[in-house]
Amino acid sequence: MKIKMQNKLNKEDILHILNATDNEIINYMLKTVQYRENHLITYSKNVFIPLTEICRNDCGYCNFKKKSDDPEAIILKTKQEVLESLKEAEKYGCKEALFTFGEDADKEEVVKLKLAEYGYEKMIDYIIDICQMTLDETSLLPHTNGGNFSFDDLKRLKEVNASLGLMLENTSNRLMELPAHNKSPGKNPKLRLETISNAGKLKIPYTTGILIGIGETKEEIAESLIAIRDLYDKYGHIQEVIIQNFTPIPGIEMENWPEPSFLDMIKTVIAGTLLFGDTDVSIQVPPNLNNETAQIFLLCGADDWGGVSPVSRDYVNITSPWPGINELKKLTIDAGFKLTERLCIYEKYINSEWLNDNLLKKASNLSKHQ
Ligand SMILES: O=c1nc2n(C[C@H](O)[C@H](O)[C@H](O)CO)c3cc(O)ccc3cc-2c(=O)[nH]1
Numbered sequence: 001m002k003i004k005m006q007n008k009l010n011k012e013d014i015l016h017i018l019n020a021t022d023n024e025i026i027n028y029m030l031k032t033v034q035y036r037e038n039h040l041i042t043y044s045k046n047v048f049i050p051l052t053e054i055c056r057n058d059c060g061y062c063n064f065k066k067k068s069d070d071p072e073a074i075i076l077k078t079k080q081e082v083l084e085s086l087k088e089a090e091k092y093g094c095k096e097a098l099f100t101f102g103e104d105a106d107k108e109e110v111v112k113l114k115l116a117e118y119g120y121e122k123m124i125d126y127i128i129d130i131c132q133m134t135l136d137e138t139s140l141l142p143h144t145n146g147g148n149f150s151f152d153d154l155k156r157l158k159e160v161n162a163s164l165g166l167m168l169e170n171t172s173n174r175l176m177e178l179p180a181h182n183k184s185p186g187k188n189p190k191l192r193l194e195t196i197s198n199a200g201k202l203k204i205p206y207t208t209g210i211l212i213g214i215g216e217t218k219e220e221i222a223e224s225l226i227a228i229r230d231l232y233d234k235y236g237h238i239q240e241v242i243i244q245n246f247t248p249i250p251g252i253e254m255e256n257w258p259e260p261s262f263l264d265m266i267k268t269v270i271a272g273t274l275l276f277g278d279t280d281v282s283i284q285v286p287p288n289l290n291n292e293t294a295q296i297f298l299l300c301g302a303d304d305w306g307g308v309s310p311v312s313r314d315y316v317n318i319t320s321p322w323p324g325i326n327e328l329k330k331l332t333i334d335a336g337f338k339l340t341e342r343l344c345i346y347e348k349y350i351n352s353e354w355l356n357d358n359l360l361k362k363a364s365n366l367s368k369h370q
């Protein structure tokens with residue numbers, strides 16, 4: 001446990017941080033110093049496997065989703081293709097199999113056909129088998145990030161994943177009318193909160209976060225951070241909060257939408273750090289989206305770089321290659337911190353309260369060899 005805070009930050013406190021200027025910003029930044037723990041910055045060595053690029057949503061900021069008639073689209077990777085990527089990743093010392101893909105892809109005919117060809121009816125059955133194969137054939141731990149899932153599907157996913165993830169993005173209903181989410185029923189904040197809450201009830205170690213710069217107000221950022229804190233207080237399953245900056249990519253609907261400013265990102269990371277200051281929830285800022293500026297976020301309290309891959313690219317943010325591990329180490333050390341590898345499940349969850357016997361055995365083994 002970190003230092004106990006007198007009072008948990010409320011919405012007004014967070015808005016103060018998000019609206020801070022000049023020396024107020026520096027003072028807030030200084031406040032994050034008390035929450036530094038060993039000056040350790042973590043990352044997970046992973047392989048990014050996009051099972052399908054087909055998605056029932058169409059977020060204005062997304063470059064990942066492909067249309068069903070796109071000849072380049074990954075409709076559904078075969079088990080053999082997945083296994084080859086996993087084996088390659090294993091050689092490079094990766095410990096996390098990150099399955100990120102479109103939501104409810106089996107609502108689309110092209111995916112249904114492929115599933116039938118592979119002998120499946122539903123996407124969830126295929127996902128479960130892919131995760132099970134990962135556990136049976138490799139030492140990697142699956143982490144699935146594929147949109148909303150029902151309570152029953154989460155229950156099944158829990159048995160074959162060390163952790164799961166879903167970006168809350170933002171709690172704003174207003175965004176459902178803006179380019180960000182107006183074609184994405186799956187980004188309804190009520191649904192997302194329900195998925196994360198169900199994961200809590202099921203005791204699934206969980207990764208979530210917010211996307212900054214997609215048309216939300218500062219007030220809505222504050223509300224979103226508080227919503228995540230409330231879920232953590234209720235279930236204790238949130239292991240990390242990702243603060244991700246929207247990156248315009250040529251060709252997306254929002255290609256001309258302004259990027260969030262560096263200062264807005266700084267203030268949001270400070271707000272996240274101070275809001276979770278009394279917990280051991282990590283604040284993650286992806287290093288590839290902030291090439292020149294990533295180090296500054298460490299000085300604002302971010303303590304995790306997220307998944308970094310030596311073998312695959314970031315399929316979501318294709319214009320932003322990850323730094324190499326040596327480069328990541330150097331920029332971490334130069335800022336006064338130490339880089340250390342973690343698993344996709346944080347240490348405190350590696351016990352029988354959160355994992356079944358098989359996952360516990362595999363995670364403990366990997367954790368010992370770190
Ligand atoms: O390379 C990426 N990894 C993403 N990851 C991977 C993440 O950094 C790691 O897999 C987790 O930290 C677990 O180790 C996500 C995982 C989630 O559960 C939810 C959202 C994301 C988002 C991204 C992303 O945009 N790009």
Ligand SMILES: C[C@H]1O[C@@H](n2cnc3c(N)ncnc32)[C@H](O)[C@@H]1O
Pocket residue numbers: 061062063167169210211244245246247248249316317
């Ligand atoms: C996997 C996660 O990546 C984020 N995401 C999707 N598109 C972009 C983009 N252009 N820039 C930054 N983040 C993005 C969303 O938050 C999604 O949930």
Ligand code: MET
Pocket residue numbers: 055064100101102103145146147148166167316
């Ligand atoms: C590729 S985006 C990440 C997974 C899922 N489609 C979501 O937006 O939640």
Ligand code: SF4
Pocket residue numbers: 055056057058059062063064065101102103147184186
């Ligand atoms: S961000 Fe995820 S849900 Fe939105 S369109 Fe892209 S793949 Fe689909």
